[in-house]
Amino acid sequence: MELNICHLYPDLLNLYGDRGNVVTLARRCEMRGIEVTVTGAPLGERVNLADFDLLFLGGGQDAEQGVLLDELHNWRGAEVKAAIEDGAVTLAICGGYQLLGRSYKTWDGKEMDCAGALDVISVGQKERMIGDYMFQWDEPGAPIHIVGFENHSAKTYLGNGVTPFGRVLAGHGNNGEDGTEGARYHNVFGTYSHGPLLPKNPKLADWLLRLALERKYGSAELESLDDTLEEAANAFMVARLANE
């Protein structure tokens, strides 16, 4: 078995340790003997997204997202949208999550179109929402506590075309108002969670891998791994946030 990961904009969306997610996906494949490739698709570099099983977008500085929007409008946005409609497993964090949405309005009222691949809109605020946070993810049946670190100035609101990724237990999540965190659509997982997300949420990492394998090979059994260290890191933050 083999999985191909595409890391979109590793040159621009790379400020908050989010590459730890790609490392985690790749290592958890290697530990199971699943072959894995990671390909970067920086600004201006065309790749065929249909060749990839997993797409990843991280967060970056606001200042760097303008030049990126141009490229999304010109050609990349349509390609990403097509891949998502085709069921590509996609993890998008913070800035990457916002960019997949329909639009981003700055706090002083400037509205910018984004990729339009996710039915969400984001509205910039003056106050940033920063801190450790936690949300409950119900999709796997038994609810799972996901821990991470959020750092965003925009509030994101979900449209009818998506469902929330999770329910906020501590912190702000999408907007600090409606209790939702992130967005789910087809095989897309959009979230504000830096941290990075996957190293200390190994069940989510495996969920993404399983979805990707199922899409590619029809069915997939993931060999279970020793996650003692990962679960300890998760449990530490769950306990700390539960006490706050």
Next chain:
Amino acid sequence: MRRLRVILAILVCKAARWGLRVLGRGGTSVPGKLALRVCPDLLGALGRQVYTIVITGTNGKTTSARMLEQCLENGAIPAFANRSGANLLPGITAEFVAHATISGKMRLGHAIIECDEAAFRLAGPYLDAKVVLVTNVFRDQLDRFGEITHTLNSIRAGIEYSPNATVCINADCALCVGMVQGLPNPIRYFGVETALFDDGEDGMAEMARCPACSTAVVYDYKTYGHLGGYGCPDCAFTRPKADVAVTAVLEELPDTVRVEVQAGGERRHMTINLPGAYNIYNAAGVIAVAEVLNLGMSVTAAALAEFRGGFGRMERLNIGDVTVRMILVKNPIGCSQVLRYLGAMQAPMTLVICLNDRSGDGADVSWIWDVDAEILGQMGERLHTVYCSGIRADEVAVWMKYAGVDEGKIQVEHDTDKLLESVASSSVPVYVMPTYTAMLEVREKLAKQYGLSQFWE
């Protein structure tokens, strides 16, 4: 009236500092704040009397300041410096007060002030610096502003408040070079004109964009991070010629490095009394400042060969028979450089990583995942054990596992006392990499249990 205010503020500051010491606490922030409340212009009144050298930038401020202190000492120029990381406005003020008489006269003629970028903007108008050294600017999410433009603007504003300063700029940092365009100040450039690593490439693949037209710059060579020899493919922006250039790395030893330096028309070999690529840059910046001060190359060379690293900057101490070196880590670029240095060591070692997430460290610990830690996984038998400690010890353990460190070598130890027991009984040299507040904690315990000196002494 103003004179009275100055005197009163000095008294308040000195008394508060003395009081804190009596209570067994270091620190300059509270005394400085109190003094500024009494006399907001206190720093101006004192600062105008001395020749101030400001050191700012993302990494290397403290080490550069220690190097420069030694240079001035060897050059018989009486100077003081703000130690113990007191690099915000109140701390800087308190440091000036400590070297002033009650009547407000400065006792020493020169000041070496390391200054956070934002503090430079605030303190700039009062300090009237004669030399400004900008070490480098790296992107850093722990930065309170989050935006590199903000950082650059702060430094530029600080320089604009320093019309009488000669500005020493890292020629290899396109961000710094772009930042000083159009300033009327005399500029001296320093840089490294040789790749610093065998592979000539840094894993983080950072690159700079042209400050004039935003195109990605093209590199002839890279040293680390986004530093190197660059030029813009679309416009005239290019690396300026360095007045002080490190032209070759001659020898790297565990505690020192020997380099060839070209400056002031002469080329000479110098020993820097600290290892690591980043210290080569620090030395180059200091040589540039020393030239402005007319110190003479032999004075500077002797100082660089004998200075002692600052607080947690490759500080060496012995616990019984065990050699322990402490290297403060604050951000991905600095931490990557430290790991690169450790990865190149031939002798076996034990590593201790203490990660805290208090405000002094940065609440967001995700930066560790931007570090090139894979080098640790490739060390094999040379890496005996990695102790993971600090508040976020569990996070460190996961990080190490995914960096490819053998799980059998990863030891989680939340308890600092037990950690130090393990360190003391190590059979190989120990390298401790703490974040800021973790370092304070480790030092305090070391002081208590092994009689090592307190940090504010």
